[in-house]
Amino acid sequence: xxxxxxxxxxxxxPLAANETSVRSLQSGWASNATPVFDHGIHGEGxxxxxxxxxxxxxxxxFAEEDGSVPPINRTLDGMNxxxxxxxxxxxxxxxxxxxxxxxxxxxxxxxxxxxxxAAVGDQKTPALHDFDDAIAAGAKLxxxxxxxxxxxxxxxxxxxxxxxxxxxxxxxxxxxxxIHSNSWGDRQxxxxxxxxxxxxxxxxxxxxxxxxxxxxxxxxxxxxxxFGTLAVPPPSTLSAPGCAKNTLxxxxxxxxxxxxxxxxxxxxxxxPTRDGRIKPDVVGPAFVTAAxxxxxxxxxxxxxxxxxxxxxxxxxxxGAAALVRQYYAEGWYPSGAKSAANARTPSAALLKAxxxxxxxxxxxxxxxxxxxxxxxxxSYEQGFGFPVLDDALFFAGDxxxxxxxxSANAAGLAAGETTTFRFDAHSGTPLKVVLxxxxxxxxxxxxxxxxxxxxxxxxxxxxxxxxxxxxxxESLHPGAPDRLNNVEQAVIxxxxxxxxxxxxxxxxxxxGPRQGFALVVTGDMAFAPAPSRVRAVRARG
Ligand SMILES: [Ca+2]
Ligand SMILES: [Ca+2]
Ligand SMILES: [Ca+2]
Ligand SMILES: [Ca+2]
Numbered sequence: 001x002x003x004x005x006x007x008x009x010x011x012x013x014p015l016a017a018n019e020t021s022v023r024s025l026q027s028g029w030a031s032n033a034t035p036v037f038d039h040g041i042h043g044e045g046x047x048x049x050x051x052x053x054x055x056x057x058x059x060x061x062f063a064e065e066d067g068s069v070p071p072i073n074r075t076l077d078g079m080n081x082x083x084x085x086x087x088x089x090x091x092x093x094x095x096x097x098x099x100x101x102x103x104x105x106x107x108x109x110x111x112x113x114x115x116x117x118a119a120v121g122d123q124k125t126p127a128l129h130d131f132d133d134a135i136a137a138g139a140k141l142x143x144x145x146x147x148x149x150x151x152x153x154x155x156x157x158x159x160x161x162x163x164x165x166x167x168x169x170x171x172x173x174x175x176x177x178x179i180h181s182n183s184w185g186d187r188q189x190x191x192x193x194x195x196x197x198x199x200x201x202x203x204x205x206x207x208x209x210x211x212x213x214x215x216x217x218x219x220x221x222x223x224x225x226x227f228g229t230l231a232v233p234p235p236s237t238l239s240a241p242g243c244a245k246n247t248l249x250x251x252x253x254x255x256x257x258x259x260x261x262x263x264x265x266x267x268x269x270x271x272p273t274r275d276g277r278i279k280p281d282v283v284g285p286a287f288v289t290a291a292x293x294x295x296x297x298x299x300x301x302x303x304x305x306x307x308x309x310x311x312x313x314x315x316x317x318x319g320a321a322a323l324v325r326q327y328y329a330e331g332w333y334p335s336g337a338k339s340a341a342n343a344r345t346p347s348a349a350l351l352k353a354x355x356x357x358x359x360x361x362x363x364x365x366x367x368x369x370x371x372x373x374x375x376x377x378x379s380y381e382q383g384f385g386f387p388v389l390d391d392a393l394f395f396a397g398d399x400x401x402x403x404x405x406x407s408a409n410a411a412g413l414a415a416g417e418t419t420t421f422r423f424d425a426h427s428g429t430p431l432k433v434v435l436x437x438x439x440x441x442x443x444x445x446x447x448x449x450x451x452x453x454x455x456x457x458x459x460x461x462x463x464x465x466x467x468x469x470x471x472x473x474e475s476l477h478p479g480a481p482d483r484l485n486n487v488e489q490a491v492i493x494x495x496x497x498x499x500x501x502x503x504x505x506x507x508x509x510x511x512g513p514r515q516g517f518a519l520v521v522t523g524d525m526a527f528a529p530a531p532s533r534v535r536a537v538r539a540r541g
Pocket of ligand 1: 055106108145147
């Protein structure tokens with residue numbers, strides 16, 4: 001099958017790239033609706049940290065009214081933070097070679113300003129969406145400036161390699177970030193002749209998994225990296241540490257100059273990981289028009305640029321995650337109306353599960369000189385698809401409902417235990433279930449070693465009214481449970497009217513005593529109030 005329309009459309013509308021993103025991420029690529037913005041959710045109360053080449057902080061997308069310099073930290077234990085600022089609440093210089101007195105040292109390259117612009121860039125007020133504003137214009141920003149120095153291990157930012165990520169993530173966490181966006185990784189941005197990334201479980205991948213294991217409310221987002229030439233990239237070429245287990249790794253839709261979110265970009269790097277896990281997790285817009293640097297923080301510039309690359313898909317999805325986080329933090333769940341009584345602190349696993357539950361399969365992909373049908377999801381091209389937030393977030397009056405469970409490890413499952421949820425479903429709306437858990441860190445292994453990295457193995461199962469079972473990610477291994485991933489999805493596209501039973505079973509715990517998890521269920525259903533449970537799982541506040 002071919003699809004030429006998207007290519008023509010892409011060439012016609014390149015300057016509207018971010019305007020397209022803020023709509024497609026809320027209501028889909030065929031819609032102009034902004035149902036999340038319409039409920040006053042633009043990222044307010046959320047802080048995203050962006051670890052990149054720095055920020056041109058006086059750009060109109062980030063600047064304070066008084067033009068003041070952001071609070072600067074020059075050591076990893078620095079806690080100079082000002083939460084009253086509208087945008088940049090802390091600026092952490094991580095590269096000892098950067099001197100804040102040197103104007104060019106703020107964003108040494110431009111990449112960081114564009115990434116931050118894709119996540120949280122905002123002219124004027126967040127309640128008003130201005131042209132080229134980000135999806136999370138209401139969110140605040142912590143800049144972690146890694147400088148810039150190209151190398152073959154971590155192309156962007158130029159922190160050098162290996163990089164001990166734990167203390168860097170810890171700094172952003174202590175300063176208040178609960179979403180951390182990264183557009184860099186092993187062997188990214190090397191020349192086409194150089195080796196591509198290898199989808200391996202590096203020390204830095206283990207660092208991320210260990211950090212989220214001990215800070216389970218920090219969502220760490222990474223891009224896949226890009227193929228350096230306009231050819232179909234080989235399998236298992238996405239980048240570490242983004243391919244760790246507890247990350248949300250983001251591939252890309254669109255292409256050079258395109259805005260078609262129903263079409264995968266040719267350069268987005270595919271999985272699976274070396275141990276066979278599904279990565280990326282989702283895809284996002286990988287051609288973004290947003291704030292751009294002029295390499296001088298004393299110019300009051302307001303320039304934008306359109307740039308291709310999964311580097312800009314990751315912060316865009318980090319912005320979408322900020323909207324999801326605000327939804328839970330403000331207590332929109334379960335009533336669909338804002339309620340302080342229902343406010344909760346979502347785990348990273350819950351944010352990831354919600355974004356995956358919101359994901360629509362992207363039907364097309366770009367190949368040299370053509371657009372062809374994409375593989376069905378979950379796939380190693382696009383993971384679970386492109387998040388459309390209104391598909392998961394329930395607002396009062398919506399036909400499609402939302403049910404969640406979010407349990408910390410202490411309230412989770414012991415080995416062999418099963419939790420059961422029952423739902424009375426109506427036909428006509430797909431029933432989708434996503435299970436995500438923050439898995440203990442794995443073992444650093446060489447590229448040639450495909451030993452599974454999964455430590456704790458939970459299994460998802462849906463049983464239909466007639467008794468037919470659907471297992472997590474079953475299309476990848478028909479009739480068998482998933483033994484590799486800490487993300488499992490099951491979808492009933494045409495449910496019957498009747499009672500569906502969802503179970504989560506702890507098939508194996510490599511590290512106990514218990515494993516928590518997040519479960520997200522969407523569909524036209526009602527929670528059946530008398531579930532039979534081996535052990536109840538409490539929703540955590
Ligand atoms: Ca810098
Ligand atoms: Ca604005
Ligand atoms: Ca400037
Ligand atoms: Ca499993």
